[in-house]
Amino acid sequence: MKKTIYLLCLFIVTAVSAQKTDEEQLKSIYTAALTEGKAYDWLNYLSNQVGGRLSGSVQAQQAVDYTKLQLDELGLDKVWLQPVMVPKWNRGLPEFAYFETDPGITTNVPICALGGSVATPYGGIKANVVEVKSMDDLAILGKQRLEGRIVFFNRPMDPANISTFESYSGCVDQRYSGAAEAAKYGAVGIIVRSMNLRLDDYPHTGSMSYGDLAVDKRIPAAAISTNAADLLSISLRLNPDVNFYFKQNCEQLEDVQSYNVIGEIKGSTYPDEIMVVGGHLDSWDLGDGSHDDGAGCVQSMEVLHLLKKTGYKPKRTLRVVLFMNEENGLRGGNEYAAVAKKKKETHVFALESDSGGFTPRGFSFDCSEENLAKIQAWKPLFEPYLIHMFVKGHSGADIGPLKNDKMVLAGLRPDSQRYFDHHHAENDTFEHVNKRELELGAASMASLVYLVDTYGIVGTK
Structure with missing residues (x-):
């Protein structure tokens, strides 16, 4: 009996000591x-x-x-x-864009279609571009200033935040809802500054939504690189009559x-x-x-x-x-x-x-x-x-x-x-x-x- 108890105790001690802290x-x-x-x-x-x-x-x-x-x-x-x-969305052939400061004087810029966007017409879109910083700017400018134009959303990510996700949250609405809101004022397309704190030549895609906008009212949406966004913004300050051209070939399938x-x-x-x-x-x-x-x-x-x-x-x-x-x-x-x-x-x-x-x-x-x-x-x-x-x-x-x-x-x-x-x-x-x-x-x-x-x-x- 004592031997049995001893062996049982030894087993328990061995089992406990074998467990890792x-x-x-x-x-x-x-x-x-x-x-x-x-x-x-x-x-x-x-x-x-x-x-x-x-x-x-x-x-x-x-x-x-x-x-x-x-x-x-x-x-x-x-x-x-x-x-x-x-969902199955295809980007299609690579996108192409430039802005025109005077007739025949153009600067190519890197863009990419936003995920879920419609394509441009076959020949692309060329129109006067209007820069805004927020959705509120759309209402201030109104249909008179935006109809038939391309809206350029250029609100950067806030560099002051230590959490970059906070900066992202502070400006991603323009990417997600920008096309749906701009279409209400008669815009023919939108360009959105990439969600990126660094200045570089990479456009950043991401999801966007047209909400309940009818299919025939949807306008094409693309992101532009941060370097190109700054260049376009400076050009607009010097010449508000800058035109922007872009072509994209994306499609939404079943x-x-x-x-x-x-x-x-x-x-x-x-x-x-x-x-x-x-x-x-x-x-x-x-x-x-x-x-x-x-x-x-x-x-x-x-x-x-x-x-x-x-x-x-x-x-x-x-x-x-x-x-x-x-x-x-x-x-x-x-x-x-x-x-x-x-x-x-x-x-x-x-x-x-x-x-x-x-x-x-x-x-x-x-x-x-x-x-x-x-x-x-x-x-x-x-x-x-x-x-x-x-x-x-x-x-x-x-x-x-x-x-x-x-x-x-x-x-x-x-x-x-x-x-x-x-x-x-x-x-x-x-x-x-x-x-x-x-x-x-x-x-x-x-x-x-x-x-x-x-x-x-x-x-x-």
Whole structure:
């Protein structure tokens, strides 16, 4: 009997001593990410073998096939494709533009069509250009000054904000709604200053909307590079009669079927409580979508790889979801949430990476004060890795439809100073991603997932 008790005690002591402390588990996650990570190689393939992954394109389907194969090879409990209908918009032949200061005296400028825009007439559009800074300017100028003209929205991103996402939010309305508003005053087209803090020659695309504007009233919309925007603005000050010409060949086609790519590790203790980590698999077509959002996808895949590599078995069911169509429709995020609701699934936590593959600084959380306080208590565990930001804020567009009063939504927050140099532009390419920064972001995500799974959130078991 004494021998039995002794052996039992020895087993318990051995089992407890074999368990890693939180510090040890985080250390093993970061070490595995930096020495045995797969994220950079995955991104290399997505960027350089597949390329830009516009929703509905051949490249988007290639990305679906590739990422599903990689998740299959990780040995997860389940990997599947979730069908979703997505919009199919084609850019067509490259755009062309110039402005004319005097008859025959022209300056070519780089532009790109905004996502969802209609094409110009076959021969393009040439008209007097009127510069505005805001939607309010349209009402002030009125139909008399704007009818038959091209509106040039030239409100820059505010350089005074440390958070560049705040600067982006402060001026993106002109890109998204500018065409719909300008059309009300009889404008024949719009040109929008690129959402970019840097002065360069890359026009930045992005989604736009005509709202409920009738199809025959829609006007073409394009972005112009920041250098060209400044040059055009100066030219208008010298000569208000400047004409602008542009031609673009884009078209909106019928919706097509695509997929969210999902991989799952079943929870060992609370399998009905689901934790999601993800990014969006689609991208714009100008670059290869390395930062937006190839980085977020491979980091999310890496979370499952790192937890398996370090021998951690999740208590709760952990899913990686690579969402389709965040850029011009959010169809993937909405479909995932709709299916989850239909199946009456219980999601307790969701983490998204969609801010680039730069050096991680921390996380923002959309949750209750009680859950924020619980998570902030883990902050000292991240300090050795220079992760210091645990704040309330936006989580991510794709996980937003999952939101309820009980769960925690989170977003990885990398350093944002360089993000908008590449966002939606031709230079969002693989060579602008630093391997270590990408890996550190994945490790930070895996560490947060480990802690939430280990200790739960307020209201979970």
